[in-house]
Amino acid sequence: MNILWDFDGTLFDTYPAYTRTLSQVLGEGADNQEIYDKLKVSYSHAIEFYNISPEQVEENERLKKELSPLDMRPFDGVEEVLKFAGRNVIMTHKDRDGVLAILDHYGWTHYFADIVTIDDGFPRKPHPAAYQHLHTKNKIDLAIGDRDLDLLPAKELGIAACMFQGESDIADYHLDDFNDFFDEVIPLLKK
Template identity: 55%
Template sequence: MHILWDFDGTLFNTYPAFTETMYKLLKSEVKKEHIFEQLKVSFSHAASTFGMTDEDIADFKRNEKALSPVLKPPFPYVEKVLKHASKNVIMTHKTRSEVDAILNYYGWEHYFDEIVAGDDGYPRKPDPASYIYLHQKHHIDLAIGDRELDILPAKKLGIKTCLFQNDSEGADFYLIDYRQFAYKVAPSFK
């Protein structure tokens, strides 16, 4: 099985660190749960919701990049899925240097045949350009993401989709925990 992965919130549990970073920056009465919910839609959505200035956005990005990879751990059992797949690729809005730093910290760089990062020049999701490129090169069977915008490009291409920790309508499969992969998703590809 060839899997296209989103990075933040799908492979790595980065949103708690993002939430804490934004919470400190906003210095307001906004609850962390509300920040988390808005970030899960998208960073630009959260920035707009909270009226962040360009300076605020730059501060957030600088502070988030400075966080140790230890604060951005992989989700439990996701490594088993990576090992199960015959090919793994990543499409993320995160910069290549940030992706590489986290993958190298956890020793996971060898699991991925290719990474399309935010600074590679492709339009942002849900534009399908990066998915088209990855699908043509790697013949993707499944796209896994934590947000609807992660699966929309795959759906346009007829690729099966899986939402992780998100029950929005439209995905072919849903996982709350990667332990479920072996019996919920994998049998569909035999």
């Protein structure tokens, strides 16, 4: 089985760290749960919702660059799924250096046969171009993401889609914990 992974919020629990940086930029009175919820829709959604200035965006980006890989822990059980897969690939809007720093820190770079980042010039999700590129090269069987934005390109290409820690009408599978992957997703994929 070949799996296409989203990065933030799927492989790694990055949203708590991103919530902290955006909260710092917004200042006192910012509601962390609301920030988290807006970021889960998308970063651009949060920027628009809070009417963040270009200077604030720049400050947030600076703060995010100061984050350590220790601020972005992998989700429990995800490494067992990575080991199980025949081939793993990533499609993310994160920059390549940021992705590799985190993967290298956890010793996970070898799990991935291909990585497409924002640096590769593909249109942003939900445009399917990056997914099509990865699918053509790697014959993807399943895409896993934490937002509809991550699943829409897969569905457009006829690839099975799994929603991680969320609800989705377009997902073929839903998973709250990677420790349940082998009991909940694999049997359904075999049908």
